[in-house]
Amino acid sequence: MRTGILLFLSVLLNLPLWAQAEQRTASSKELAPVVIVSSYNTAVRHVNENLAEFFEEYTRSGIPNPITVEDINAHNLRDCLGWRHRLRRVLRKYYEHGNRPACIVLLGLEASSVFFSFDDAELKRTPVVVGMRNSAIVKIPAQQNLDIVEWDPESYDLTKDFNDYNIVGGELYYYDVKRNLDLIKRFYPKCSTITFMTDNTLRGVTMHALFKKYAQKDNRFDVNYIDGRKMSMIEADETISNMPPSQALLLGTWSVDNSNSYVVRNSTYTFGQTNPKLPTFTLTDVAMGHWPVAGYSPRYHVMGRTLADKVVEFLKTGRKKPVELVENRYVFDLQRLNMLKLSLEGFSFNYDVVNEPLSVFEEYRDTILFITVLIIVLVSALAITLHLLRKSRRLSAKLVKQGKELLVAKYNAEEANQTKSRFIASISHEIRTPLNAVLGFSQLFANDQIEMSAEERKQYADLIMTNSNMLLKLIDDVLEVSKIEAGKLKFNIGEHDVVALVNTAAKIAEANNRSADVEIRVATNVSHLMIETDRERLLQVLANLTTNAKKCTEKGTITIALEKLRKDDMISISVSDTGCGIPKEKATEVFERFSKLNSFRQGTGLGLSICKAFVEELGGKIWVDTTYTEGARFVFTHPIRQKKQ
Secondary structure: OHHHHHHHHHHHHHHHHHHHHHHHHHHOOOOOOEEEEEOOOOOOHHHHHHHHHHHHHHHHHOOOOOEEEEEOOOOOHHHHHHHHHHHHHHHHHHHOOOOOOOEEEEEOHHHHHHHOOOOOHHHHHOOEEEEEOOOEEOOOOOOOOOOOOOOOOOOEEHHHHHHHOOEEEEEEOOOOHHHHHHHHHHHOOOOOEEEEEEOOOHHHHHHHHHHHHHHOOOOOOEEEEEEOOOOOHHHHHHHHHOOOOOOEEEEOOOOEOOOOOEOOHHHHHHHHHHOOOOOEEEOOOOOOOOOOOEEEEEOOOOOHHHHHHHHHHHHHHOOOOOOEEOOEEEEEEHHHHHHOOOOOOOOOOOEEEEOOOOOHHHHOHHHHHHHHHHHHHHHHHHHHHHHHHHHHHHHHHHOOOOHHHHHHHHHHHHHHHHHHHHHHHOOOHHHHHHHHHHHHHHHHHHOOOOOOOHHHHHHHHHHHHHHHHHHHHHHHHHHHHHHHHHOOOOOOOEEEEHHHHHHHHHHHHHHOOOOOOEEEEEEEOOOOOEEEEOHHHHHHHHHHHHHHHHHHOOOEEEEEEEEEOOOOOEEEEEEEEOOOOOOHHHOOHHHOOOOOOOOOOOOOOOHHHHHHHHHHHOOOOEEEOOOOOOOOEEEEEEEOOOOOO
């Protein structure tokens, strides 16, 4: 019901565009038309979406050639021979009446399969833009009385025939059987039998032929088939329910069974409930989110705008564009992975996920925002408190003999201290530590009975400022960790000279070095090396490591070393110090959040965990070198070239 309403509204909204196109057709009969041949009629949702985008983009270009839309109503596979007759009848309207198309746009697998099954010289000369869901197709046969159930067509790569036709552009999806079988073997190396599932549509037949062609060359599996041409939904469900968990099922598509009934979403959900522990994968992302555990499939999208661009480019310039293959990607269902006790550890390819559990930061986002706001308010209150304390001290000298005014000043100070204490009591231990320092030294300023020298005042003021900066650093680190957990951390990858970056980090560390007894050095075996990285994130990693080294080193050297590794196209960067060192049993613990070897030393306990997240996102690893005995040494790797997405 809802789908019907949406389709109706979509058609209604696009009526002005189509009416404009019809007016243009009436006034431009002398111009050759752009003929869109659709596999299905315009009431089908994805057809309507593609046509709406096509009309919008084409109209914007100002091309005067009129657009006409034809369809071959190819829903029923049993009627595939009728598709040929309908397409021939459509084409005769143009070729036999002297109205040869300026360009033909093939929208959908069925229309394309029929078109390329014609061996017609006139058709081969006509400019064609293709838009379809599979680059590997089957040709619709010409013989009469075709038995669809027993039809066993051969799959072939359509792009190989493009040289025989006047292809001027287009966009194709392609399905990678090998990668999906590799995926099954990765998770289930002992699996030796798989079942491939397709439905009673041309898309299903095409996938069946594609899979069968590849399976004949791949001897890793014994193969069974669930073929919607031969099975009903009930029979398919029974077959799936009887499959043992030692086998795997690879889903192609399932929307029509042998009764020719459409059973799109409810069927796949039912199959998933029938045998929930069955290892199920998808070639097309069908049922992803409630049944398959993973799959390698195309990034589906509405391609109407892209097809219009190809047509406009050709009509304006006469130039042909290569047909684009839409990018594929890995998709994993995290809930199914956990249910089947599977892990993505060591999986090196980029991937998308569905059913991802909320991170701690996402789950408690409101609380985190509240604490962040609270900290900001607290810092502001502390600044106001310090101002009041300084003002109170100046007034106290003038009002020493005025008891009433002195009592008022003391009351204000006590009230400020009470407010300050309430703030401190509402936050965590990590916040409380620097706050205690700020409050303690502030009380010294407020106490008239304690005499302080100018040097002491400056020292206490510096300590207050240092701990206030620690609070701000904690806020920044908490927000950074929140971004990491939420997967919203953005990296700006570019080419940079890593030698220059290391030298820059050393100069920054030297500028912030307050100890004359600590020397900062750079050691490298290369003078110039370009790498693909995020400059600011890499500098932040080096800054955190050098800052930690300075906290632990009272006297000696801090060395930043850069080395180009011979293997794996990687570099290694280390930060060594001659300080107190790290016990071996703490070597991995230091990367945990809020982990501090010395609870009395300044710091948030988040810096190293942030370093670990940045390094791993950039494609490297970070660890403590436990063989180093002169202090502490942190080592991390970084690829010279980032892996292609």
